[in-house]
Amino acid sequence: MSNPLVRKLECYTRLSEADRLCLIDAVGPGRMVAARTDIIHEGDDPRTVNVILDGWACRYRQFINGRRQIVSFLLPGDPCDPHIFLLDDMDHTIGAITPVLLGQISGPALQAMTARSPQLELAFHREALATAAVQREWTISLGSRTGIERLAHLFCELHARLAAIGLTEGNTCPMPITQNDLGDAMGQTSVHINRTLQELRGMGLITLRSRRLTIHDPAALARLGHFDSAYLHITEQVGRAVAQHA
Amino acid sequence: MSNPLVRKLECYTRLSEADRLCLIDAVGPGRMVAARTDIIHEGDDPRTVNVILDGWACRYRQFINGRRQIVSFLLPGDPCDPHIFLLDDMDHTIGAITPVLLGQISGPALQAMTARSPQLELAFHREALATAAVQREWTISLGSRTGIERLAHLFCELHARLAAIGLTEGNTCPMPITQNDLGDAMGQTSVHINRTLQELRGMGLITLRSRRLTIHDPAALARLGHFDSAYLHITEQVGRAVAQHA
DNA sequence: CGTTGCCTTGATACCTATCAAAGGGGGTGG
DNA sequence: CCACCCCCTTTGATAGGTATCAAGGCAACG
Known part of the structure; x- marks a missing residue:
């Protein structure tokens, strides 16, 4: 079975065999995160992009009164925080729902990949736009x-x-x-x-x-x-x- | 008074005088759109990025039963649809609330600008991330x-x-x-x-x-x-x- | 085999929608 | 410049969806 990140990006554009191998190489074997624990902590290396390789996670905001709002679910192949390192700090938390196998791509590796392959750059870009569209759809769901x-x-x-x-x-x-x-x-x-x-x-x-x-x-x-x-x-x-x- | 797009992008990073002039030049004088009309129609040139220069607009989805869900408000300086041309088609509509002065940056002009100035690229990138964060916050509002x-x-x-x-x-x-x-x-x-x-x-x-x-x-x-x-x-x-x- | 989550069920209260109608304010045409 | 009219705002009464509180059942796990 191929890499879920590869399958995810191939939803948006065709990738060459070289692109696929490059991705698999960059994302590495991944590390396990226990269920019901937070994946992204403040203070983690912000120049790294995390990718869900297996399991489910979610973005959420925890309120003081105990209420929690989940704003999206992250499935295998989903990047957790693309380019979030461009911002000052996280405004939400990402937590594992099941045990999660988490891959990481270093910032420089990502930049090198997308600079070399326009298809990869397009795929990552479209993935970000699709994620934004999903977020709008959740707003619509909750609103109406x-x-x-x-x-x-x-x-x-x-x-x-x-x-x-x-x-x-x-x-x-x-x-x-x-x-x-x-x-x-x-x-x-x-x-x-x-x-x-x-x-x-x-x-x-x-x-x-x-x-x-x-x-x-x-x-x-x-x-x-x-x-x-x-x-x-x-x-x-x-x-x-x-x-x-x- | 300076250009609202310039002021908006300067929220995210410092720009040089050259960056500012370049932006103002690229966005042009703009054209008027009447209040309560749609700004983005399907079939418009998707390689153009629209920017609100004056007035208010909103993204919304119209349902058959007459209900309408607004998913965000667009204020002066806000890009309407950055890079939306990378996707197949719009999943929502953008409509003017007040009369709107709409600037346009052609795709090539945008690419040339960001290629020349890393600060401009960073600013556009951060703007997109901030917009996504606003969308998440709306989800939180409606949900909890x-x-x-x-x-x-x-x-x-x-x-x-x-x-x-x-x-x-x-x-x-x-x-x-x-x-x-x-x-x-x-x-x-x-x-x-x-x-x-x-x-x-x-x-x-x-x-x-x-x-x-x-x-x-x-x-x-x-x-x-x-x-x-x-x-x-x-x-x-x-x-x-x-x-x-x- | 007991503990711990998770799922299920019931009763009540509250927030918000719906339906209906009247009151204002600004814009347009005469 | 005024009158008219339309749209927006406001108000009232009722219905419905969802929260809250409480407790019992079930199944997986150590």
Whole structure:
């Protein structure tokens, strides 16, 4: 199985074999981070770009009153903080949800790669733009979709993103997050998430069990969540399992 | 008065006089766009970067059911769509709120500028990162702040952004948006925005009248909205009028 | 086999939407 | 310059979605 970073970038443009090898070499074998711990600490070398090679993580903000808002999920292949070193300091935290295998690309190595390959530069650039689009879509979800629509949309998004890097099996994909996490992401309590999940199950749209999600009716779920995969900007079809949302 | 794009970029790094002249030259005199019309149409030359030189605009998504979600406000000096031409197509619309004076930088001109001046490249890059941080902050607002906190936070953000480009007069700044717009941005109805505004006024925190906002107690408003200007990543202090939120 | 999370369920309160209608303020045409 | 009109703002009453508080069930783990 190829490197998830390679698969992720190949969602945005075709890469040469040299590009692929260069990426795999630069990102290294990675190091393990335990579940439920923070990946990015203030004080870490800011000239390094972290990449999720395996497992799930999330960006979040922790409030003093105990409330936590997750603003995005990071899946295998996702860069954690591209170019964040250009800013003064982090305004949020990145935490591992599952055990995470974390690759690192040094700033100079990244610059050398993108300087040598316009395709790689384009891929990284498009990845950043697509990430921004995902963030806008979350704003839209939280602003104008009901609880059940939000969940439906999130499941469609996560399945599509996982499909793009070949981590789905048909309509089934990993979903290693608790109802508490879902609540923190959707701006709701876990109690209400629980009831909404039951509603989704009752409609026969999904099965969510043992950290795995199955979407029984992708078209109906997408319709319910007003999901249109265009915003993900996945233009190249990589991997054999690609989302089939109508 | 200098160019708003120059003032905006100088929020992120120092620019040389040559950089400033180069920017002003590249952006041109601009063209007027009427209020309440769309700025970016599908099919416009995607190799051009649009910049707001005067007036307010917003990014939004329009739903079939009539609901509209505004995902960000664009103020003078804000680039509309940097590098969006790298993607297949727009996933949202940009519309003028007030009459807007719109500058344009051609793709090649932009590339030539940033290739010549590392400071300019850094400034554009930081601007993009700061914009992403603002988007995350909106996600946080919609996900985990109450109605009154959201409004308080938004007013703090807009005042701070306007202050950074010298468009405030002490605690007063333009606020040319209707309660309907506020509702579309905060994920609430205009009716509820109206009641929340009355509450803010009743607490003696703000005056909002004739399209102008005055913040009577910046520290208290920031506290109420859990506003911390760090996420704006405005590092250089430009312009004589800078926000004084505690 | 007990502990610890996580999931589930119930009752109540609150925030916000919805529907409806009236009051103001600024802009435009006469 | 004034009158009209449209859009924005304001207000009231009711409904609905979601939070909160509390407690029990279940399953994985040490």
